[in-house]
Structure formats: structure tokens, C-alpha cells
Amino acid sequence: MHPFSYTRAAGTRQALDAGRAGGRYIAGGTTLVDLMRETVERPRTLVDISALPLREITVTRRGGLRIGALVRMSEAVAHRGVRALYPVISQALELSASAQLRNMATIGGNIMQRTRCAYFRDVSAACNKREPGSGCAALHGVNRTHAILGTSDACVATHPSDVAVAFTALEATVHLLGPDGERTVPFTDFLLRPGNTPDREHALRKGELIAAVELPALPRPLKSGYLKVRDRQSYEFALTSAAVALHISGGVIREARVAAGGVGTVPWKLPAVERQLIGQRPSHALWTRAAQRAADGARPLQHNRFKVELLKRTVERQLRVVGGGK
Amino acid sequence: MPSRRTFIATTAAGGAVVAGGLVAGPSVFGAEPADAAGAPPDSRVSLTVNGERHTVTVDNRTSLLDLLREHLDLTGSKKGCNAGACGACTVLVDGRRVNSCLTLAIRLEGAEVTTIEGLAEGDRLHPLQQAFIDHDAFQCGYCTAGQIMSGVGCIDEGRTGSPEEIREFMSGNVCRCGCYVNIVRAVEQTARGK
Ligand SMILES: Cc1cc2nc3c(=O)[nH]c(=O)nc-3n(C[C@H](O)[C@H](O)[C@H](O)COP(=O)(O)OP(=O)(O)OC[C@H]3O[C@@H](n4cnc5c(N)ncnc54)[C@H](O)[C@@H]3O)c2cc1C
Ligand code: FES
Ligand code: FES
Numbered sequence: 001m002h003p004f005s006y007t008r009a010a011g012t013r014q015a016l017d018a019g020r021a022g023g024r025y026i027a028g029g030t031t032l033v034d035l036m037r038e039t040v041e042r043p044r045t046l047v048d049i050s051a052l053p054l055r056e057i058t059v060t061r062r063g064g065l066r067i068g069a070l071v072r073m074s075e076a077v078a079h080r081g082v083r084a085l086y087p088v089i090s091q092a093l094e095l096s097a098s099a100q101l102r103n104m105a106t107i108g109g110n111i112m113q114r115t116r117c118a119y120f121r122d123v124s125a126a127c128n129k130r131e132p133g134s135g136c137a138a139l140h141g142v143n144r145t146h147a148i149l150g151t152s153d154a155c156v157a158t159h160p161s162d163v164a165v166a167f168t169a170l171e172a173t174v175h176l177l178g179p180d181g182e183r184t185v186p187f188t189d190f191l192l193r194p195g196n197t198p199d200r201e202h203a204l205r206k207g208e209l210i211a212a213v214e215l216p217a218l219p220r221p222l223k224s225g226y227l228k229v230r231d232r233q234s235y236e237f238a239l240t241s242a243a244v245a246l247h248i249s250g251g252v253i254r255e256a257r258v259a260a261g262g263v264g265t266v267p268w269k270l271p272a273v274e275r276q277l278i279g280q281r282p283s284h285a286l287w288t289r290a291a292q293r294a295a296d297g298a299r300p301l302q303h304n305r306f307k308v309e310l311l312k313r314t315v316e317r318q319l320r321v322v323g324g325g326k
Numbered sequence: 327m328p329s330r331r332t333f334i335a336t337t338a339a340g341g342a343v344v345a346g347g348l349v350a351g352p353s354v355f356g357a358e359p360a361d362a363a364g365a366p367p368d369s370r371v372s373l374t375v376n377g378e379r380h381t382v383t384v385d386n387r388t389s390l391l392d393l394l395r396e397h398l399d400l401t402g403s404k405k406g407c408n409a410g411a412c413g414a415c416t417v418l419v420d421g422r423r424v425n426s427c428l429t430l431a432i433r434l435e436g437a438e439v440t441t442i443e444g445l446a447e448g449d450r451l452h453p454l455q456q457a458f459i460d461h462d463a464f465q466c467g468y469c470t471a472g473q474i475m476s477g478v479g480c481i482d483e484g485r486t487g488s489p490e491e492i493r494e495f496m497s498g499n500v501c502r503c504g505c506y507v508n509i510v511r512a513v514e515q516t517a518r519g520k
Binding site for chain 1: 386493
């Protein structure tokens with residue numbers, strides 16, 4: 001780990017000033033401390049934001065839910081409103097990491113977590129994300145866990161977050177605080193695909209803080225849930241995952257929100273699947289037909305071809321779990 | 327060609343590299359020393375460990391785990407992966423189970439830390455410690471302190487409704503010796519108040 005200086009921000013203004021001066025925010029520290037120890041991250045100054053007033057979960061005027069950036073994963077899981085209104089969120093969180101890590105990690109830090117690509121974490125390997133222009137060792141290396149969607153010749157790393165998949169499905173909004181005040185960014189625009197600049201991962205401007213993630217009010221009743229498929233039963237990142245939310249009324253699907261994880265360079269929204277569902281009656285045949293579109297545009301690598309079929313089956317199964325039908 | 331810096335960093339990931347010419351004594355960071363200009367930045371922090379108040383000045387890079395093991399001589403908490411992936415370092419901070427390897431010590435101003443050394447009351451073992459003995463819930467013992475601290479958290483959180491639930495909520499603690507069946511029994515017994 002490289003040496004760094006440390007300040008604890010007493011308030012938002014102080015944090016933003018320190019951030020603009022080049023300080024790096026630290027929340028739970030479960031991504032940042034780990035990567036600093038690997039010398040992948042080398043901040044000169046850490047700005048501790050844990051005292052900022054960004055730790056509430058509130059119902060919005062529109063009837064959605066606003067989750068403060070510093071809410072811990074375990075706190076969000078335990079929150080009654082989250083569990084009752086958006087099971088897909090509480091399930092995605094509870095299937096993430098471990099109880100210890102969920103006690104430390106925050107919602108803001110979670111969506112900012114960096115890829116688990118082994119070449120990114122190994123400072124002696126070529127990685128365009130860590131060191132632009134150095135190449136991508138994963139392209140022709142061991143790439144079983146890598147992405148099949150949204151990849152480029154520069155980078156094939158997956159975004160590892162589970163709850164970000166649920167945020168993508170629900171079309172959440174990210175609230176940001178900067179020197180010039182507040183702004184909002186749709187979650188689906190917040191995380192960036194690699195293209196030629198895999199080192200640029202998100203829409204934050206220098207010194208900007210994530211204040212909250214807002215979940216939209218959705219027509220009720222809404223059924224939702226998250227399925228995670230992995231190499232071991234728990235404490236493991238997703239090979240594939242599916243976040244599904246359906247509003248069914250009068251026996252017909254009126255709203256469908258579907259996204260996949262473990263397969264994309266960013267959490268992957270599945271509009272083609274959603275379109276297959278709208279206006280239809282729930283049935284097993286429908287789930288099968290819709291899920292056929294889950295891997296549209298996939299570009300598998302040498303070791304992760306299995307993800308194409310696994311993704312379709314993951315989506316099909318979760319549609320069935322959430323939507324029921326015969 | 328990796329530079330000397332990356333060489334040191336990557337080798338140190340394996341363990342015991344001490345960079346030469348350090349100003350501040352043996353490094354547990356396995357990284358380069360601070361700028362030639364002086365010692366690496368440090369900070370003062372006051373925290374309570376097992377009921378005892380400590381005020382220490384440590385290099386900012388010090389993890390809670392290294393503070394406990396290297397500075398306070400509390401070696402019960404173990405370093406398995408040093409990356410949040412095994413749970414051997416689990417302790418309670420303000421009553422919640424966390425990975426001490428990913429916790430920076432200087433962030434713990436005013437915090438209350440409980441480690442395995444602070445669990446027994448005098449000579450009377452904590453019920454979960456006793457249950458680990460009763461159920462033969464360890465072999466080599468390397469993971470055990472972390473398992474017990476995590477189990478205390480798990481029971482406190484009320485996630486012990488069934489063996490399946492215990493397994494899921496204890497999954498942050500890996501055991502190389504594969505003592506899981508007996509660990510789950512020990513947690514279950516303690517949760518039921520025997
Ligand atoms: C062993 C292990 C297993 C894991 N398994 C899973 C898993 O299965 N699923 C999953 O989803 N995650 C998993 N994780 C990742 C974990 O969820 C993240 O590390 C955690 O959510 C990050 O949150 P944090 O608060 O600790 O972030 P930090 O480490 O504090 O910060 C991470 C990044 O976000 C920035 N940041 C933090 N807060 C803000 C803010 N408010 N505004 C702007 N920038 C900010 C920091 O500057 C930093 O760059 C795992 C982690 C480990 C170590
Ligand atoms: S040493 Fe902390 S989790 Fe492994
Ligand atoms: S008892 Fe040996 S690692 Fe668990």
C-alpha cells in the first residue's frame with residue numbers, strides 16, 4: 001500500500017472541497033482498501049465521508065424510495081420499505097458478499113466497486129482499465145468469468161455488483177452532489193461501457209459525490225425478485241444473474257423490467273426481453289420465448305461460451321419464479 | 327518489465343517482504359517506504375478494545391487487524407487472505423461483525439472493538455466458545471476466532487432460524503479443514519440457549 005494522508009469530512013461542503021482538491025472518498029472501504037493494498041489504487045489523500053448526512057432511506061413525494069449513499073448494505077436489506085416494495089433490491093443485496101462485508105459496505109460504494117478481473121487486480125499484468133494503453137490480458141487469457149455483452153477490444157471485464165443489476169432493471173436514478181449543486185443521472189447512464197476508454201467507468205465529475213439512489217414509483221401490485229447463479233452457493237460473485245420486476249393486472253403483463261448481471265461490462269438491461277412480455281399473459285411458453293432474447297448481441301470469449309445459454313436459462317427461470325403461470 | 331515498485335508490491339502480496347531502508351521500523355504493509363522526505367503520514371486514534379481504552383499513533387495504512395496483532399499484542403484474530411475473502415479476521419466494531427483486515431485503524435476514533443480475547447468473562451468461556459469445544463467445531467483452529475466472532479454477530483442478528491439460514495449467514499467464514507457441520511451445530515445450540 002502506498003502512503004496517503006487522511007482527513008475526515010465533518011460536512012458535505014468540506015468533503016466536496018477536499019474532493020475537488022483531488023482527495024479520494026472512502027465510505028465502507030471494502031473495495032478501496034483492498035485495491036490500495038494491491039497498489040491498483042494509489043490515492044494520495046483519503047477523504048472519509050462516513051460522517052456525512054447521507055444515511056437515510058425515505059419515501060419520495062412521487063411514491064418511490066430514496067436510499068442514501070452511506071446506507072450500509074445490511075441496513076438497506078433490513079429496511080421494511082425496501083423489503084416490502086422492492087424485494088428485487090433486498091434479495092440482490094442479501095445475496096452479495098458476506099454478512100461482515102454487508103455491515104461495512106455502502107450503497108454508494110457498491111455501485112462504484114471495481115471489476116474483479118484478476119488481470120486488473122494484478123499490477124504486473126496488461127490492463128487497459130488500470131493502465132490505459134497497456135493492453136488487455138483477459139482477451140486471450142483466462143476469461144471464464146468475463147463479459148459477453150458490452151465488451152470492446154480494449155476491455156472485457158464484468159461489473160461485479162448485484163444490486164446495480166436491480167437498479168438497472170428498475171431504472172433507478174442517481175443523485176449527485178457537486179460544487180455547483182445537485183444533479184441527477186439515470187442509473188442506466190451512470191456506469192459506462194468500456195469502448196476505447198475502459199479507465200472511465202462512471203459519470204461522476206471530479207470531486208462529485210453520490211448522495212443517493214432513487215427507486216421510481218412503479219405501478220402496483222409489483223412482483224419482483226433476483227436470481228444469482230455462481231460457482232458456490234454463497235459468498236461468491238455471479239456467473240449470471242437476473243433481476244425481474246413485473247406488474248400484472250387483469251391477467252396481462254403491463255410493465256416488465258428485466259436486467260442481467262455477471263455477463264456485461266455494465267449491468268445489462270434487456271429491452272428485447274421486456275418487449276416480448278408487455279401485453280402478454282403469463283405462461284411458461286412466454287417465459288421461454290422471451291428469455292431467448294436475453295443474450296442478443298453476445299460476443300463470447302474462449303472460456304465463457306457457456307454464459308450464453310446459462311444467461312437465457314437464468315432469465316427464464318426468474319421470469320417463471322416472479323411471474324408464475326402455467 | 328515490472329518496475330521495482332510493482333515488483334515489491336506484487337511479491338509482498340505473498341507475505342513477508344520488508345522493503346529496505348524503512349524509517350518507521352518493520353513494515354507490515356509490504357509496500358514501498360514513504361517519500362525520501364520523511365516518515366509516511368500517521369494519525370492518532372483513541373479506541374476501546376475489549377473494554378480497555380487505547381490511544382495510539384499509527385501509520386495511516388495500518389488495518390485494524392494489524393493494529394490488534396502487531397501493536398496491541400492481541401493475536402487471536404487471524405490473517406488469512408487480508409482481502410475480505412475468508413473471515414479469519416472477523417471482530418465486532420460497535421457490536422457489528424466486520425472484517426478487520428479491510429478496516430483502517432485510523433477511522434475508528436471512539437469505536438468499541440471486541441475480539442476473541444474479550445469474549446470470555448474471566449475464566450468463564452462465552453457460550454459459543456464452549457459450544458465450539460462441545461461440538462468439536464475445529465481442527466487446526468486457524469479460522470476459529472473468526473468463526474466464533476462471526477457466530478456471535480449471526481446470533482445477535484437473529485439469523486439462526488434453521489441450519490440453512492446459519493450456513494448462509496456464516497458463509498463469510500471459510501474453513502479449510504471443513505468443520506462446517508459442527509460449526510453450524512455450535513451456533514445453533516448457542517442460539518437456542520442450549
Ligand atoms: C470478498 C468480497 C466479496 C464480495 N462479493 C460481492 C458480491 O457478491 N456482490 C456484490 O455486489 N459485491 C460484492 N463485493 C463488493 C462489495 O459489495 C463492495 O466492495 C462494496 O459494496 C463497496 O462499498 P464501500 O462502501 O465499501 O466502498 P469503498 O471501498 O469505500 O469505495 C469504493 C469506491 O467508491 C467511491 N465512493 C464510495 N462512496 C462514494 C460516494 N458517496 N460518492 C462518490 N464516490 C464514492 C470510493 O471513492 C471508491 O472509489 C465483495 C467484496 C469482497 C471484498
Ligand atoms: S483476513 Fe480478513 S477476510 Fe481474510
Ligand atoms: S479449523 Fe482449520 S481452517 Fe477451520
